[in-house]
Amino acid sequence: MSISDLPCFTAFKIRAISPYDFFLTVRKPAGWSLLTPFEIFEHGTLWTGVRLNSGQMFGLKLKSEGTVKKPEISCTIFSRKRVSVKKRKELSEMVAWMISAEEDVREFYALAKHDPLVKALVEDLYGMRRTKQPDIFPRLILAVTLQMAPIRRSDQMMTLLIKEYGEKITFDGREVLYWPSPERIAKADVRELEQRCKLGYRAKTLKGIAQTICKVFPTLQELEKMSAEEAKDRLMKLKGIGEYSADIVSPHPGFALDVWSAKIFSLLLLGEEAESPRIIIPRLKKIAEDRWGKWRGYVFTYVLNDLNNLSRRFNLNLTEL
DNA sequence: GCGTCCAGGTCTACC
DNA sequence: GGTAGACCTGGACGC
Numbered sequence: 001m002s003i004s005d006l007p008c009f010t011a012f013k014i015r016a017i018s019p020y021d022f023f024l025t026v027r028k029p030a031g032w033s034l035l036t037p038f039e040i041f042e043h044g045t046l047w048t049g050v051r052l053n054s055g056q057m058f059g060l061k062l063k064s065e066g067t068v069k070k071p072e073i074s075c076t077i078f079s080r081k082r083v084s085v086k087k088r089k090e091l092s093e094m095v096a097w098m099i100s101a102e103e104d105v106r107e108f109y110a111l112a113k114h115d116p117l118v119k120a121l122v123e124d125l126y127g128m129r130r131t132k133q134p135d136i137f138p139r140l141i142l143a144v145t146l147q148m149a150p151i152r153r154s155d156q157m158m159t160l161l162i163k164e165y166g167e168k169i170t171f172d173g174r175e176v177l178y179w180p181s182p183e184r185i186a187k188a189d190v191r192e193l194e195q196r197c198k199l200g201y202r203a204k205t206l207k208g209i210a211q212t213i214c215k216v217f218p219t220l221q222e223l224e225k226m227s228a229e230e231a232k233d234r235l236m237k238l239k240g241i242g243e244y245s246a247d248i249v250s251p252h253p254g255f256a257l258d259v260w261s262a263k264i265f266s267l268l269l270l271g272e273e274a275e276s277p278r279i280i281i282p283r284l285k286k287i288a289e290d291r292w293g294k295w296r297g298y299v300f301t302y303v304l305n306d307l308n309n310l311s312r313r314f315n316l317n318l319t320e321l
Numbered sequence: 322g323c324g325t326c327c328a329g330g331t332c333t334a335c336c
Numbered sequence: 337g338g339t340a341g342a343c344c345t346g347g348a349c350g351c
Contacts, residue, residue: 143330144330146329146330147328147329147330147331148328148329148330148331148343148344149328149330149344149345150327150328150346151328151329152347153328153345153346153347154329156345156346157345194344194345198344198345198346199345200343200344200345200346201342201343201344201345202343202344203344205331239331239332240330240331240332241331242330242331242332243330243331244330244331245330245331256329257329258329258330259329259330260329262329277329278330322351323350323351324349324350324351325348325351326347326349326350327345327346327348328345328346328347328348330343331342331343332341332342332343333340333341333342334339334340334341334342335338335339335340335341336337336338336339336340
Protein backbone atom coordinates (compact mmCIF):
# COMPACT_ATOMS: atom_id res chain seq x y z
CA MET A 1 0.00 0.00 0.00
CA SER A 2 1.30 3.44 -0.88
CA ILE A 3 0.94 6.34 1.57
CA SER A 4 0.22 9.98 0.70
CA ASP A 5 0.26 12.91 3.08
CA LEU A 6 -2.01 15.77 2.00
CA PRO A 7 -1.07 18.90 3.99
CA CYS A 8 -2.60 21.68 1.83
CA PHE A 9 -6.28 22.55 1.83
CA THR A 10 -8.90 24.77 0.27
CA ALA A 11 -12.55 25.19 1.33
CA PHE A 12 -15.84 26.14 -0.34
CA LYS A 13 -19.58 25.70 0.05
CA ILE A 14 -22.02 23.83 -2.18
CA ARG A 15 -25.70 24.71 -2.39
CA ALA A 16 -27.89 21.77 -3.38
CA ILE A 17 -31.33 21.71 -4.95
CA SER A 18 -33.97 21.05 -2.30
CA PRO A 19 -35.04 18.58 -0.97
CA TYR A 20 -31.56 17.24 -0.20
CA ASP A 21 -30.70 15.05 2.80
CA PHE A 22 -26.91 15.11 3.26
CA PHE A 23 -26.85 12.30 5.83
CA LEU A 24 -28.96 9.87 3.73
CA THR A 25 -26.97 10.76 0.61
CA VAL A 26 -23.42 10.20 1.86
CA ARG A 27 -24.22 7.51 4.43
CA LYS A 28 -26.92 5.36 2.88
CA PRO A 29 -29.13 3.22 5.20
CA ALA A 30 -27.87 0.00 3.56
CA GLY A 31 -24.31 0.97 4.50
CA TRP A 32 -23.17 2.04 1.02
CA SER A 33 -20.19 4.35 1.27
CA LEU A 34 -19.77 7.49 -0.85
CA LEU A 35 -16.33 6.75 -2.32
CA THR A 36 -14.48 4.09 -0.28
CA PRO A 37 -15.54 1.55 2.36
CA PHE A 38 -12.80 2.96 4.62
CA GLU A 39 -14.07 6.54 4.81
CA ILE A 40 -14.84 7.99 8.25
CA PHE A 41 -18.18 9.43 9.33
CA GLU A 42 -18.32 11.06 12.76
CA HIS A 43 -20.80 13.55 14.22
CA GLY A 44 -22.24 14.44 10.81
CA THR A 45 -18.86 14.96 9.11
CA LEU A 46 -17.46 12.71 6.38
CA TRP A 47 -13.73 12.28 5.70
CA THR A 48 -13.09 10.44 2.46
CA GLY A 49 -10.76 10.33 -0.53
CA VAL A 50 -10.96 10.57 -4.27
CA ARG A 51 -8.63 9.91 -7.18
CA LEU A 52 -9.18 12.01 -10.29
CA ASN A 53 -8.69 10.71 -13.81
CA SER A 54 -5.26 12.40 -13.82
CA GLY A 55 -4.26 10.00 -11.00
CA GLN A 56 -4.07 12.81 -8.40
CA MET A 57 -5.34 11.88 -4.91
CA PHE A 58 -7.33 14.29 -2.76
CA GLY A 59 -8.75 14.13 0.74
CA LEU A 60 -12.31 15.36 1.21
CA LYS A 61 -14.09 16.63 4.29
CA LEU A 62 -17.83 17.17 3.87
CA LYS A 63 -20.30 18.53 6.39
CA SER A 64 -23.88 19.71 6.17
CA GLU A 65 -24.44 23.28 7.26
CA GLY A 66 -28.02 23.49 6.09
CA THR A 67 -31.26 21.55 6.23
CA VAL A 68 -33.18 19.25 3.87
CA LYS A 69 -35.26 22.25 2.74
CA LYS A 70 -32.31 24.67 2.55
CA PRO A 71 -29.32 22.46 1.88
CA GLU A 72 -25.75 23.76 2.09
CA ILE A 73 -22.66 21.57 2.31
CA SER A 74 -19.25 22.76 3.43
CA CYS A 75 -16.40 21.06 1.61
CA THR A 76 -12.67 21.12 2.38
CA ILE A 77 -10.31 19.54 -0.12
CA PHE A 78 -6.86 18.38 0.98
CA SER A 79 -4.01 18.00 -1.49
CA ARG A 80 -0.27 17.38 -1.71
CA LYS A 81 0.38 20.81 -3.24
CA ARG A 82 -1.58 24.06 -3.15
CA VAL A 83 -4.31 24.15 -5.78
CA SER A 84 -4.77 27.04 -8.22
CA VAL A 85 -7.98 29.11 -8.43
CA LYS A 86 -8.88 27.32 -11.69
CA LYS A 87 -8.30 23.88 -10.14
CA ARG A 88 -10.36 24.89 -7.10
CA LYS A 89 -13.30 25.69 -9.37
CA GLU A 90 -12.91 22.33 -11.17
CA LEU A 91 -12.82 20.50 -7.84
CA SER A 92 -15.89 22.32 -6.57
CA GLU A 93 -17.83 21.34 -9.72
CA MET A 94 -16.60 17.75 -9.42
CA VAL A 95 -17.79 17.43 -5.79
CA ALA A 96 -21.20 18.93 -6.66
CA TRP A 97 -21.53 16.42 -9.54
CA MET A 98 -20.41 13.57 -7.27
CA ILE A 99 -23.00 14.21 -4.57
CA SER A 100 -25.70 15.10 -7.16
CA ALA A 101 -26.23 18.50 -5.55
CA GLU A 102 -27.64 19.94 -8.76
CA GLU A 103 -29.94 17.05 -9.62
CA ASP A 104 -33.60 18.00 -9.38
CA VAL A 105 -35.61 14.99 -8.17
CA ARG A 106 -39.01 16.69 -8.03
CA GLU A 107 -40.10 14.81 -11.18
CA PHE A 108 -39.24 11.52 -9.47
CA TYR A 109 -41.11 12.53 -6.34
CA ALA A 110 -44.12 13.50 -8.47
CA LEU A 111 -44.47 9.80 -9.42
CA ALA A 112 -45.50 9.19 -5.80
CA LYS A 113 -48.94 10.67 -6.55
CA HIS A 114 -49.93 7.59 -8.57
CA ASP A 115 -47.36 4.97 -7.54
CA PRO A 116 -47.73 3.43 -4.05
CA LEU A 117 -44.18 2.02 -4.06
CA VAL A 118 -42.61 5.38 -4.93
CA LYS A 119 -44.87 7.04 -2.34
CA ALA A 120 -43.48 4.72 0.36
CA LEU A 121 -39.89 5.25 -0.82
CA VAL A 122 -40.19 9.04 -0.83
CA GLU A 123 -41.74 9.06 2.65
CA ASP A 124 -38.97 6.85 4.03
CA LEU A 125 -35.94 8.40 2.31
CA TYR A 126 -36.99 11.96 1.53
CA GLY A 127 -34.09 13.95 0.10
CA MET A 128 -31.71 11.04 -0.58
CA ARG A 129 -29.65 11.25 -3.78
CA ARG A 130 -27.82 8.72 -5.90
CA THR A 131 -24.13 9.61 -5.96
CA LYS A 132 -21.33 9.22 -8.51
CA GLN A 133 -17.62 8.42 -8.40
CA PRO A 134 -15.25 10.36 -10.69
CA ASP A 135 -12.87 7.43 -11.28
CA ILE A 136 -14.19 4.38 -13.07
CA PHE A 137 -11.86 1.70 -11.70
CA PRO A 138 -13.52 1.31 -8.25
CA ARG A 139 -16.87 0.80 -10.01
CA LEU A 140 -15.32 -1.91 -12.18
CA ILE A 141 -13.76 -3.59 -9.13
CA LEU A 142 -17.19 -3.57 -7.46
CA ALA A 143 -18.85 -5.10 -10.52
CA VAL A 144 -16.25 -7.84 -10.93
CA THR A 145 -16.14 -8.82 -7.26
CA LEU A 146 -19.95 -9.00 -7.09
CA GLN A 147 -20.01 -11.63 -9.81
CA MET A 148 -20.75 -15.18 -8.71
CA ALA A 149 -20.16 -14.55 -5.05
CA PRO A 150 -22.20 -14.03 -1.91
CA ILE A 151 -21.97 -10.44 -0.65
CA ARG A 152 -19.67 -11.33 2.27
CA ARG A 153 -17.17 -12.84 -0.10
CA SER A 154 -17.40 -9.79 -2.39
CA ASP A 155 -16.68 -7.58 0.63
CA GLN A 156 -13.71 -9.75 1.53
CA MET A 157 -12.22 -9.42 -1.97
CA MET A 158 -12.73 -5.63 -2.10
CA THR A 159 -11.29 -5.11 1.39
CA LEU A 160 -8.20 -7.17 0.55
CA LEU A 161 -7.70 -5.33 -2.75
CA ILE A 162 -7.77 -1.98 -0.93
CA LYS A 163 -5.52 -3.14 1.92
CA GLU A 164 -3.00 -4.92 -0.29
CA TYR A 165 -2.88 -2.66 -3.35
CA GLY A 166 -4.71 0.55 -2.39
CA GLU A 167 -3.55 3.92 -1.16
CA LYS A 168 -3.54 5.36 2.34
CA ILE A 169 -4.11 9.10 2.50
CA THR A 170 -3.53 11.15 5.64
CA PHE A 171 -5.13 14.57 6.08
CA ASP A 172 -6.83 16.63 8.78
CA GLY A 173 -5.56 14.19 11.41
CA ARG A 174 -7.34 11.24 9.75
CA GLU A 175 -6.31 8.21 7.70
CA VAL A 176 -8.47 6.95 4.84
CA LEU A 177 -7.77 3.91 2.68
CA TYR A 178 -8.65 4.24 -0.99
CA TRP A 179 -9.01 1.84 -3.93
CA PRO A 180 -5.96 0.72 -5.95
CA SER A 181 -5.15 2.59 -9.14
CA PRO A 182 -5.60 0.72 -12.45
CA GLU A 183 -1.85 1.24 -13.06
CA ARG A 184 -1.02 -0.69 -9.89
CA ILE A 185 -3.31 -3.63 -10.76
CA ALA A 186 -2.17 -3.62 -14.41
CA LYS A 187 1.41 -4.23 -13.19
CA ALA A 188 0.49 -6.77 -10.47
CA ASP A 189 1.29 -10.46 -10.82
CA VAL A 190 -1.90 -12.48 -11.44
CA ARG A 191 -0.91 -15.30 -9.07
CA GLU A 192 -0.11 -12.77 -6.36
CA LEU A 193 -3.45 -10.99 -6.92
CA GLU A 194 -5.25 -14.33 -6.64
CA GLN A 195 -3.52 -15.28 -3.43
CA ARG A 196 -3.36 -11.93 -1.62
CA CYS A 197 -6.91 -10.85 -2.45
CA LYS A 198 -8.61 -14.28 -2.78
CA LEU A 199 -9.88 -13.22 -6.20
CA GLY A 200 -9.81 -16.63 -7.85
CA TYR A 201 -10.47 -16.45 -11.61
CA ARG A 202 -11.40 -12.76 -11.20
CA ALA A 203 -7.69 -11.85 -10.78
CA LYS A 204 -7.00 -12.35 -14.49
CA THR A 205 -10.21 -10.48 -15.42
CA LEU A 206 -9.38 -7.51 -13.21
CA LYS A 207 -5.80 -7.24 -14.44
CA GLY A 208 -7.05 -7.33 -18.04
CA ILE A 209 -9.57 -4.56 -17.34
CA ALA A 210 -6.91 -2.46 -15.58
CA GLN A 211 -4.54 -2.85 -18.55
CA THR A 212 -7.27 -1.81 -21.00
CA ILE A 213 -8.37 1.31 -19.12
CA CYS A 214 -4.72 2.35 -18.57
CA LYS A 215 -4.26 2.43 -22.35
CA VAL A 216 -7.38 4.17 -23.60
CA PHE A 217 -10.91 4.12 -22.24
CA PRO A 218 -13.60 6.78 -21.74
CA THR A 219 -13.90 8.38 -18.30
CA LEU A 220 -17.21 8.19 -16.44
CA GLN A 221 -17.88 11.79 -17.40
CA GLU A 222 -17.33 10.90 -21.07
CA LEU A 223 -19.57 7.85 -20.76
CA GLU A 224 -22.24 10.09 -19.24
CA LYS A 225 -22.16 12.30 -22.33
CA MET A 226 -22.74 9.28 -24.63
CA SER A 227 -26.17 7.73 -25.10
CA ALA A 228 -27.01 5.04 -22.53
CA GLU A 229 -26.71 2.32 -25.20
CA GLU A 230 -23.35 3.54 -26.47
CA ALA A 231 -21.94 3.79 -22.93
CA LYS A 232 -23.13 0.25 -22.18
CA ASP A 233 -21.62 -1.10 -25.41
CA ARG A 234 -18.25 0.47 -24.56
CA LEU A 235 -18.31 -1.06 -21.08
CA MET A 236 -19.34 -4.48 -22.38
CA LYS A 237 -16.31 -4.51 -24.70
CA LEU A 238 -14.21 -4.98 -21.55
CA LYS A 239 -13.58 -8.70 -21.07
CA GLY A 240 -15.41 -9.80 -17.91
CA ILE A 241 -18.01 -7.04 -18.05
CA GLY A 242 -21.43 -8.30 -19.11
CA GLU A 243 -24.82 -6.60 -19.02
CA TYR A 244 -25.21 -6.65 -15.23
CA SER A 245 -21.74 -5.25 -14.58
CA ALA A 246 -22.14 -2.59 -17.29
CA ASP A 247 -25.37 -1.44 -15.57
CA ILE A 248 -23.49 -1.13 -12.27
CA VAL A 249 -20.65 0.91 -13.78
CA SER A 250 -22.60 3.05 -16.26
CA PRO A 251 -23.39 6.60 -15.11
CA HIS A 252 -26.73 6.36 -16.96
CA PRO A 253 -29.75 5.30 -14.91
CA GLY A 254 -29.92 1.54 -15.18
CA PHE A 255 -31.64 -1.25 -13.37
CA ALA A 256 -28.76 -3.56 -12.44
CA LEU A 257 -30.71 -6.64 -11.46
CA ASP A 258 -28.83 -9.68 -10.24
CA VAL A 259 -30.26 -12.84 -8.71
CA TRP A 260 -30.63 -11.26 -5.27
CA SER A 261 -32.28 -8.01 -6.36
CA ALA A 262 -34.47 -9.91 -8.88
CA LYS A 263 -35.96 -11.83 -5.92
CA ILE A 264 -36.74 -8.51 -4.19
CA PHE A 265 -38.33 -6.89 -7.25
CA SER A 266 -40.24 -10.06 -8.09
CA LEU A 267 -41.99 -9.76 -4.72
CA LEU A 268 -42.53 -6.01 -5.09
CA LEU A 269 -43.62 -5.90 -8.74
CA LEU A 270 -45.17 -9.30 -9.37
CA GLY A 271 -46.25 -10.14 -5.83
CA GLU A 272 -44.66 -13.57 -6.02
CA GLU A 273 -41.42 -15.34 -5.12
CA ALA A 274 -39.26 -15.88 -8.18
CA GLU A 275 -38.71 -19.57 -8.90
CA SER A 276 -35.93 -18.79 -11.38
CA PRO A 277 -34.74 -15.23 -10.60
CA ARG A 278 -32.21 -15.16 -13.44
CA ILE A 279 -34.89 -16.00 -16.01
CA ILE A 280 -37.25 -13.18 -15.01
CA ILE A 281 -34.60 -10.42 -15.00
CA PRO A 282 -35.44 -9.18 -18.56
CA ARG A 283 -39.16 -9.08 -17.69
CA LEU A 284 -38.56 -7.11 -14.49
CA LYS A 285 -36.28 -4.68 -16.33
CA LYS A 286 -38.99 -4.04 -18.91
CA ILE A 287 -41.61 -3.43 -16.21
CA ALA A 288 -39.25 -0.98 -14.45
CA GLU A 289 -38.53 0.92 -17.66
CA ASP A 290 -42.23 1.19 -18.55
CA ARG A 291 -43.29 2.18 -15.03
CA TRP A 292 -40.52 4.60 -13.98
CA GLY A 293 -38.62 5.48 -17.18
CA LYS A 294 -35.47 7.50 -16.51
CA TRP A 295 -36.16 7.40 -12.76
CA ARG A 296 -35.86 3.60 -12.52
CA GLY A 297 -32.28 3.96 -11.29
CA TYR A 298 -33.55 6.08 -8.42
CA VAL A 299 -36.25 3.51 -7.58
CA PHE A 300 -33.56 0.81 -7.59
CA THR A 301 -31.31 2.72 -5.16
CA TYR A 302 -34.21 3.75 -2.92
CA VAL A 303 -35.61 0.19 -2.73
CA LEU A 304 -32.29 -1.43 -1.82
CA ASN A 305 -31.82 1.17 0.92
CA ASP A 306 -35.32 0.76 2.32
CA LEU A 307 -35.80 -3.02 2.66
CA ASN A 308 -36.71 -2.97 6.37
CA ASN A 309 -39.41 -0.32 5.97
CA LEU A 310 -40.79 -1.85 2.75
CA SER A 311 -41.00 -5.29 4.39
CA ARG A 312 -43.09 -3.79 7.19
CA ARG A 313 -45.24 -1.59 4.94
CA PHE A 314 -46.09 -4.29 2.39
CA ASN A 315 -45.94 -7.28 4.74
CA LEU A 316 -43.11 -8.95 2.80
CA ASN A 317 -39.84 -10.53 3.82
CA LEU A 318 -37.32 -8.61 1.71
CA THR A 319 -34.38 -8.74 4.11
CA GLU A 320 -33.63 -12.45 4.16
CA LEU A 321 -33.53 -13.33 0.47
C1' DG B 322 -13.61 -32.28 11.62
C1' DC B 323 -14.64 -33.44 6.82
C1' DG B 324 -16.96 -33.59 2.36
C1' DT B 325 -20.17 -31.43 -0.65
C1' DC B 326 -22.60 -27.76 -2.61
C1' DC B 327 -23.16 -23.38 -4.58
C1' DA B 328 -23.20 -18.27 -4.93
C1' DG B 329 -25.63 -10.81 -5.97
C1' DG B 330 -22.19 -13.42 -13.91
C1' DT B 331 -19.45 -14.07 -17.94
C1' DC B 332 -17.37 -16.41 -21.59
C1' DT B 333 -16.77 -20.07 -24.81
C1' DA B 334 -17.53 -24.14 -27.33
C1' DC B 335 -20.82 -26.57 -29.43
C1' DC B 336 -25.10 -27.40 -31.65
C1' DG C 337 -28.77 -17.42 -31.84
C1' DG C 338 -29.38 -20.36 -28.12
C1' DT C 339 -27.46 -22.90 -24.30
C1' DA C 340 -24.73 -26.07 -21.25
C1' DG C 341 -20.69 -26.07 -18.70
C1' DA C 342 -16.57 -24.22 -16.63
C1' DC C 343 -14.72 -20.93 -13.64
C1' DC C 344 -11.87 -19.64 -7.85
C1' DT C 345 -12.91 -19.71 -3.32
C1' DG C 346 -14.84 -19.90 1.15
C1' DG C 347 -18.92 -20.19 3.98
C1' DA C 348 -23.02 -22.96 4.98
C1' DC C 349 -24.72 -27.20 5.77
C1' DG C 350 -25.23 -32.14 6.73
C1' DC C 351 -23.13 -35.97 8.68
